[in-house]
Amino acid sequence: MAWVAVSVSLGFVGLAVLAWCAFKVWLGVRRFGRELERTRRRLEHEHSALRDEVSRMERTRAPQPPEDGVRST
Template structure:
């Protein structure tokens, strides 16, 4: 019967290790989320400027026929 307290103690120790690892993962995910938000705020104006430049580009020209251009060797 002495194996019951040992098994319970090992189970509790295992749950403690899992809880500690889960907490570290939680903190890492939170930190990563903050980093993504900060990057999004920094790139937002540049993204908007690039999008505006794309709207200002002229329309693409019509495709040329294969006979136009440099022949391949």
Template sequence: MAWGAISVVLGFAGLAVLAVCSFKVYLGVRRLARELERTRRRLAPQHSALRDELRDLQETRAAQEPDDGVRSS
């Protein structure tokens, strides 16, 4: 009978350890999400500027007429 009680107590202790670890992981994920959002906000102006520059380069490239290449006679 004592073995049954000990196994139940050890099972609850194991669940408690898993609950504590899960809570720590949850807090870590929340912290990481906040850090990613903060970084995303800091990089947004640079990202927008690079996107605009790329669009301008693509428009300039599309506006140029393609060369026929070198023709030999």
């Protein structure tokens, strides 16, 4: 009968270890989400400036005649 108590106790200990690991993963994911949001806010200005530059370049580009595409030999 003692082996039943030991196995149940080990089962609870295993669940406690899994819960602790899940909590650590949850904290890491939350921290990673904050870091991503902070980086996104920091790069937002550069992203809009790059988008404006690309649209300006597209407006000033001379139209090219249609061709057959890329040919390989």
